[in-house]
Amino acid sequence: MEFQGKTAISTGAASGMGLLFAQNWADLGGNVVMCDVNEEALKTFAEEINSKKKGKAIGVACDVRDYFQVCAARDRAVKIFGSIDIMCNFAGGTAVRMQKVDHTQYPEFPDVPIDVYDWGIDVNLKGPFYFAHAVLKQMREQKSGLIINIGSITGQEGDGYGMDYPTSKAGLMFGLTKSIAQYGSKYGIRCVCVSPGPVLTRAAMANMKTLLGRAAEPQEIIDLILFIASDKGQSINGENIMIDGGRNAAGRRC
Ligand SMILES: NC(=O)c1ccc[n+]([C@@H]2O[C@H](COP(=O)([O-])OP(=O)(O)OC[C@H]3O[C@@H](n4cnc5c(N)ncnc54)[C@H](O)[C@@H]3O)[C@@H](O)[C@H]2O)c1
Numbered sequence: 001m002e003f004q005g006k007t008a009i010s011t012g013a014a015s016g017m018g019l020l021f022a023q024n025w026a027d028l029g030g031n032v033v034m035c036d037v038n039e040e041a042l043k044t045f046a047e048e049i050n051s052k053k054k055g056k057a058i059g060v061a062c063d064v065r066d067y068f069q070v071c072a073a074r075d076r077a078v079k080i081f082g083s084i085d086i087m088c089n090f091a092g093g094t095a096v097r098m099q100k101v102d103h104t105q106y107p108e109f110p111d112v113p114i115d116v117y118d119w120g121i122d123v124n125l126k127g128p129f130y131f132a133h134a135v136l137k138q139m140r141e142q143k144s145g146l147i148i149n150i151g152s153i154t155g156q157e158g159d160g161y162g163m164d165y166p167t168s169k170a171g172l173m174f175g176l177t178k179s180i181a182q183y184g185s186k187y188g189i190r191c192v193c194v195s196p197g198p199v200l201t202r203a204a205m206a207n208m209k210t211l212l213g214r215a216a217e218p219q220e221i222i223d224l225i226l227f228i229a230s231d232k233g234q235s236i237n238g239e240n241i242m243i244d245g246g247r248n249a250a251g252r253r254c
């Protein structure tokens with residue numbers, strides 16, 4: 001696979017899979033705009049990528065909840081690299097975990113302050129929606145592009161406590177991805193949702209069951225995305241692809 005001269009935007013790029021994607025993309029010769037709220041980490045990782053002298057990276061502080069910051073990130077990408085060939089929406093996570101909500105203080109869903117869930121819906125759902133709106137303008141002009149949304153097994157299963165997360169992820173897996181594909185096809189633009197089961201960006205994910213008896217390595221998720229972006233993946237469009245060790249197929253067996 002080779003992505004020489006192609007430009008990616010990766011959100012959540014200061015950590016986990018967003019970072020790993022950026023590193024892989026640049027290793028394969030592509031340019032990458034790394035977006036995150038963690039400016040310091042972005043700077044360090046972008047420098048690290050640039051020191052390898054393969055693809056180029058820039059770090060752009062961007063809160064995906066803010067449409068103006070999203071548009072500014074798109075404009076930086078186009079100004080510096082000239083195109084946006086792939087947009088990957090990695091920024092996300094369950095609000096109760098990301099915001100360190102104390103389960104004992106707020107034991108059930110209606111007890112958790114609503115602004116916690118607002119954050120979750122804004123980052124996980126509105127962020128990718130905002131980025132779609134922003135980058136599709138550019139991709140329409142180019143008459144090409146690929147948008148990757150990141151769903152989750154939880155979007156399929158639900159979660160009676162962290163409800164923002166499955167609600168948002170299901171929105172990406174079944175609504176936004178198909179809708180972008182429907183709009184984009186006449187301009188040669190594809191959209192695919194990649195929905196992992198447990199991934200070892202955190203050790204705790206090893207406790208989640210799958211039919212294979214293991215969580216995925218982050219690289220396995222990135223490899224799938226790179227395949228979708230490559231010449232061999234060009235027919236994949238408008239679909240949600242689970243990559244979950246068979247957890248979704250397991251029913252009660254897990
Ligand atoms: N790890 C898993 O087991 C798993 C499973 C299914 C789906 N996912 C999804 O994959 C994606 C990446 O997961 P990960 O475990 O690699 O994530 P991570 O927790 O390692 O990284 C998330 C990044 O998002 C950034 N971020 C948070 N709020 C932001 C905002 N408002 N604007 C911009 N950036 C923001 C954080 O700073 C962080 O760098 C997420 O969408 C997650 O929901 C993960």
